[in-house]
Amino acid sequence: MSNFIYIIAILFATTLGALAGIGGGVIVKPVFDAFGEYTAAQISVISSSAVFAMSLVSTLISSKQLKEQKQNLKILIPLALGAVVGGYAGEYAFSAFTASDAVIRIVQNSILLVLIVFVVIYMKNDSKKSLERTEWYFAAVTGLLLGCVSAFLGIGGGPINVAVITLVFGLGIKTAVIGSLITILFAQGTKLISIAVKDASVFNIKLLPFVIITGICGAVLGRTLNKKASDKTVNRCFIAVQIVIILLCIFNIVKYVISIY
Numbered sequence: 556m557s558n559f560i561y562i563i564a565i566l567f568a569t570t571l572g573a574l575a576g577i578g579g580g581v582i583v584k585p586v587f588d589a590f591g592e593y594t595a596a597q598i599s600v601i602s603s604s605a606v607f608a609m610s611l612v613s614t615l616i617s618s619k620q621l622k623e624q625k626q627n628l629k630i631l632i633p634l635a636l637g638a639v640v641g642g643y644a645g646e647y648a649f650s651a652f653t654a655s656d657a658v659i660r661i662v663q664n665s666i667l668l669v670l671i672v673f674v675v676i677y678m679k680n681d682s683k684k685s686l687e688r689t690e691w692y693f694a695a696v697t698g699l700l701l702g703c704v705s706a707f708l709g710i711g712g713g714p715i716n717v718a719v720i721t722l723v724f725g726l727g728i729k730t731a732v733i734g735s736l737i738t739i740l741f742a743q744g745t746k747l748i749s750i751a752v753k754d755a756s757v758f759n760i761k762l763l764p765f766v767i768i769t770g771i772c773g774a775v776l777g778r779t780l781n782k783k784a785s786d787k788t789v790n791r792c793f794i795a796v797q798i799v800i801i802l803l804c805i806f807n808i809v810k811y812v813i814s815i816y
Contacts, residue, residue, distance in 0.1 A: 573777025608770030641702020642745030
């Protein structure tokens with residue numbers, strides 16, 4: 556029964572990820588934490604695999620839109636390359652974190668909670684301003700930071716990516732979604748390679764093939780919906796999911812604090 560719930564959660568998460576650039580892992584991670592059947596390391600692999608499959612297929616589907624974004628490629632390409640370095644840094648930070656499994660979950664959910672609250676406040680602000688930066692090096696540093704955070708938290712980083720890309724570069728929500736998906740693709744791909752080099756046995760999870768297939772299905776469904784949806788609809792979906800994630804994070808923090816004491 557729990558495996559069925561996991562698959563439904565991944566399909567829902569990756570569909571929303573492809574629709575609104577959320578990444579999916581930001582939903583998958585708290586849901587798996589709530590059930591507690593897998594370790595933090597296993598959840599990180601499951602989440603990253605689902606998100607990588609989703610972002611890869613979503614980026615391929617969005618290739619036509621990317622060609623139409625020529626004026627933004629000087630931002631999107633350095634953003635993606637910065638995410639590669641960030642992905643390595645975030646995975647290294649996670650593997651070096653030697654606290655107990657419960658403490659790791661508390662830290663991850665707490666950081667995620669703070670970041671998502673910031674995202675919701677910013678994205679709901681109708682008069683929000685942006686820095687309007689266009690320098691390639693600014694994009695590279697931004698990608699590095701986003702990649703590091705997403706790899707450490709094992710979430711893909713989508714909601715944070717979209718908000719930061721909007722804030723720093725002043726791009727519209729749909730362009731920010733594409734930028735977020737590219738950043739997620741490079742950061743999570745880098746992270747998975749890093750994990751495989753260190754200990755490939757961690758991929759020995761029976762659920763993993765179904766996770767990847769579901770991630771691909773979510774990508775196709777989500778990008779189809781994205782093409783039909785207006786910017787306002789995408790933004791509303793984005794905000795609604797963040798509120799659900801905030802509640803999940805609070806639940807998980809309380810749950811694992813109680814388990815320690």
